[in-house]
Amino acid sequence: MPCKISLRYVTSVVENTSNEQVGIAVTDEQALITALKQRDPTALAAVFETYADRIYRLGMNLLHDEQHADCVVQDTFLALIEHIDQFEGRSSLGTWLYRVGYNHCLNQLRKVKPSLELDSLDEPDMMPVNFNPWPAPEEMVFTSEITSELERAIATLSPALRAVFVMRDIEELSTNETASVLGISESAVKVRLHRARLLLREQLAPYFGEQFEQTGV
Amino acid sequence: MECQDLIKYLSDYIDNRLDEALTRAAQEHLATCANCHVVLDSTQKTILLYRQRDQQNGLTTRHYQSLYDQLAQAFAKKPEGDL
Numbered sequence: 001m002p003c004k005i006s007l008r009y010v011t012s013v014v015e016n017t018s019n020e021q022v023g024i025a026v027t028d029e030q031a032l033i034t035a036l037k038q039r040d041p042t043a044l045a046a047v048f049e050t051y052a053d054r055i056y057r058l059g060m061n062l063l064h065d066e067q068h069a070d071c072v073v074q075d076t077f078l079a080l081i082e083h084i085d086q087f088e089g090r091s092s093l094g095t096w097l098y099r100v101g102y103n104h105c106l107n108q109l110r111k112v113k114p115s116l117e118l119d120s121l122d123e124p125d126m127m128p129v130n131f132n133p134w135p136a137p138e139e140m141v142f143t144s145e146i147t148s149e150l151e152r153a154i155a156t157l158s159p160a161l162r163a164v165f166v167m168r169d170i171e172e173l174s175t176n177e178t179a180s181v182l183g184i185s186e187s188a189v190k191v192r193l194h195r196a197r198l199l200l201r202e203q204l205a206p207y208f209g210e211q212f213e214q215t216g217v
Numbered sequence: 218m219e220c221q222d223l224i225k226y227l228s229d230y231i232d233n234r235l236d237e238a239l240t241r242a243a244q245e246h247l248a249t250c251a252n253c254h255v256v257l258d259s260t261q262k263t264i265l266l267y268r269q270r271d272q273q274n275g276l277t278t279r280h281y282q283s284l285y286d287q288l289a290q291a292f293a294k295k296p297e298g299d300l
């Protein structure tokens with residue numbers, strides 16, 4: 001495994017928020033946490049099954065690198081194992097895992113770009129400029145061309161906008177959960193989501209507008 | 218409602234967060250404004266496309282298993298509570 005396991009970032013984010021629930025709930029979370037504390041292997045398997053792919057996708061969307069995304073999953077779950085005895089359930093397990101995973105992503109991004117600015121909201125509000133209609137959903141089959149177009153478009157978003165879009169629109173966390181994971185207010189989540197959606201749409205509009213013209217649907 | 222307002226409320230409209238009066242005003246605008254209708258439609262398709270794309274993404278089976286095995290080992294190694 002290529003990851004350098006480091007848990008020093010984790011302690012500060014443990015248990016710092018209120019009693020929110022991640023929508024994608026593991027049933028009877030309290031029982032699950034108790035089982036984790038008792039080192040019940042089936043409990044670890046259940047948590048891993050529920051969250052491993054989600055944390056991986058968060059890593060992929062923020063880092064665009066499979067190996068780094070693998071590391072984010074590994075480090076996140078190692079942090080859980082390390083800290084489970086102190087876990088008091090003030091935040092839900094899902095929120096906690098997302099928060100740790102997100103912080104690992106940020107640390108990775110900062111290694112590449114130490115000056116990474118995350119909380120800047122100075123990006124001005126944009127108005128749409130491309131009004132070409134898009135093809136019907138059934139026309140938009142996932143070709144490798146579409147996949148790489150989606151890749152390209154999301155990479156143009158700042159990490160702050162990308163994180164909100166991934167959590168709210170892809171992973172379908174609530175506004176409250178997303179705010180709690182990112183440590184920002186709910187209104188900041190809403191503002192960023194709005195910008196992210198409009199920017200992505202605008203990035204994709206030339207491609208899908210042309211698709212529409214070609215197919216004539 | 219003008220185009221500018223519609224765009225300002227677009228996300229709240231998609232998320233069903235507008236009150237009744239604003240929702241109605243938005244719907245009336247959308248019925249007559251082709252541009253805003255396209256923006257709404259394409260924004261919804263944008264969300265849908267990314268959601269569908271990521272449903273197909275996850276750890277590969279091989280990585281899933283090897284990661285899990287390593288974690289299970291680390292998990293088993295920890296002492297059981299404070300004795």
Ligand SMILES: [Zn+2]
Binds near residue numbers: 246254
């Ligand atoms: Zn309009």
